[in-house]
Amino acid sequence: MSARNILVINCGSSSIKFALVNEAQATFPLQGLAERLGSPEAVLHWQLGDEKQSLEIPGAAHLAALEQLLPLAQEAAGGKIDGIGHRVVHGGEHFTGSCLITDEVLAAIRANAQLAPLHNPANLIGIDAAFALFAELPQVAVFDTAFHQTMPEHAYRYAVPEFLYKEHNVRRYGFHGTSHHFVSKRAAEMTNLPVEDSCWLTAHLGNGCSTCAVVNGESRDTSMGMTPLEGLVMGTRSGDVDPNLHSYLHRTLGWSLEQIDRMLNHDSGLKGLSGLSNDMRTLYEARISGHPGAMLAFEVFCYRLAKSLAGMACALPKLDGLIFTGGIGENSSAVRSRTLEHLKLFNFKLDEQANARCTRGVGGEIQAAGSPRVLVVPTNEERQIALDTLALLDV
Ligand SMILES: Nc1ncnc2c1ncn2[C@@H]1O[C@H](COP(=O)(O)OP(=O)(O)O)[C@@H](O)[C@H]1O
Ligand SMILES: CC(=O)OP(=O)(O)O
Numbered sequence: 001m002s003a004r005n006i007l008v009i010n011c012g013s014s015s016i017k018f019a020l021v022n023e024a025q026a027t028f029p030l031q032g033l034a035e036r037l038g039s040p041e042a043v044l045h046w047q048l049g050d051e052k053q054s055l056e057i058p059g060a061a062h063l064a065a066l067e068q069l070l071p072l073a074q075e076a077a078g079g080k081i082d083g084i085g086h087r088v089v090h091g092g093e094h095f096t097g098s099c100l101i102t103d104e105v106l107a108a109i110r111a112n113a114q115l116a117p118l119h120n121p122a123n124l125i126g127i128d129a130a131f132a133l134f135a136e137l138p139q140v141a142v143f144d145t146a147f148h149q150t151m152p153e154h155a156y157r158y159a160v161p162e163f164l165y166k167e168h169n170v171r172r173y174g175f176h177g178t179s180h181h182f183v184s185k186r187a188a189e190m191t192n193l194p195v196e197d198s199c200w201l202t203a204h205l206g207n208g209c210s211t212c213a214v215v216n217g218e219s220r221d222t223s224m225g226m227t228p229l230e231g232l233v234m235g236t237r238s239g240d241v242d243p244n245l246h247s248y249l250h251r252t253l254g255w256s257l258e259q260i261d262r263m264l265n266h267d268s269g270l271k272g273l274s275g276l277s278n279d280m281r282t283l284y285e286a287r288i289s290g291h292p293g294a295m296l297a298f299e300v301f302c303y304r305l306a307k308s309l310a311g312m313a314c315a316l317p318k319l320d321g322l323i324f325t326g327g328i329g330e331n332s333s334a335v336r337s338r339t340l341e342h343l344k345l346f347n348f349k350l351d352e353q354a355n356a357r358c359t360r361g362v363g364g365e366i367q368a369a370g371s372p373r374v375l376v377v378p379t380n381e382e383r384q385i386a387l388d389t390l391a392l393l394d395v
């Protein structure tokens with residue numbers, strides 16, 4: 001049997017990420033596809049226009065993009081795609097692992113759309129488009145939430161009346177599980193520690209940001225909650241605010257729930273604090289030239305991240321290393337450095353040369369001699385999705 005090709009589709013709220021993975025090689029040569037779309041990267045990031053980054057998401061734009069992309073992907077794979085893996089953000093309590101997509105699975109994903117309104121509807125567009133074009137291929141859903149189903153009840157329950165959990169699914173789920181899982185496994189490999197006897201704090205810092213405590217290969221706690229809004233400061237999301245903010249804004253300003261949701265999900269975070277941008281690269285430049293909003297956004301981001309990591313440490317019996325990943329975690333030596341300055345009690349110290357070297361896909365250990373281990377580990381959610389898909393094609 002020749003090595004199989006897996007197409008990975010990650011339809012996000014404002015972008016479609018896309019990869020082709022061949023089981024015999026770490027990266028699939030995507031030249032054909034990359035050239036046709038004018039991108040030299042192996043994992044293509046197809047950004048939808050800025051004007052589309054809103055709640056009124058343009059199903060049509062996602063669909064149109066996929067209708068153009070999928071045939072090109074098939075061509076790039078030499079006409080042979082053996083399975084399709086989809087990132088699905090919210091699987092609720094229903095899914096503790098990846099699974100083949102059936103009608104029942106699709107119904108369960110639709111039922112969870114309320115809990116991840118920015119993500120699940122976009123994920124469903126990807127699945128529908130792939131079924132329309134490749135009806136005969138097995139398709140697999142890989143859930144952001146599945147890795148966190150090992151959290152103990154004291155970590156996943158909110159202190160609200162029990163019936164809200166039992167009858168209405170109100171609990172913490174956690175997200176970015178594919179990434180936290182991938183980087184913690186990879187960190188164990190990089191340090192020659194057995195996955196089943198190693199403990200990590202992970203910080204996934206992309207557009208969405210979350211921390212996780214990983215004990216012996218399992219998630220024990222994470223900063224995101226019922227939806228991907230809880231926890232850290234993110235690109236456009238506020239992270240934690242006082243839950244009374246909703247009623248306060250409603251009573252004092254007359255804002256509707258939709259307005260408040262929109263403000264917290266789209267107009268807050270780095271963008272709201274800086275008044276400038278949700279992009280850490282822009283904020284970095286602006287901060288150097290003294291932009292007060294950019295300086296404040298950077299400081300709040302790093303302090304809140306440090307505070308979350310310190311909290312996550314409660315779930316660990318020991319610490320083998322702190323891992324930075326995601327676009328910001330992998331590239332911003334300034335964020336890594338400033339965050340660790342807030343964690344003095346942990347004795348973290350960085351080797352600033354090693355810290356500066358870790359960017360653009362270069363990972364490694366960055367702590368100074370004698371400090372607890374700190375690693376930069378490039379994440380690869382697409383590869384983990386491909387591996388899960390291959391495993392399900394075998395059963
Ligand atoms: N060189 C860099 N320095 C600082 N931040 C960076 C750099 N490259 C990318 N980023 C940041 O990474 C974030 C996007 O991360 P990414 O993991 O690609 O997001 P997504 O959640 O969409 O997968 C953006 O805030 C971007 O500014
Ligand atoms: C769950 C989540 O926040 O995902 P992303 O970072 O892709 O927005």
Ligand SMILES: [Mg+2]
Binds near residue numbers: 206208
């Ligand atoms: Mg991401």
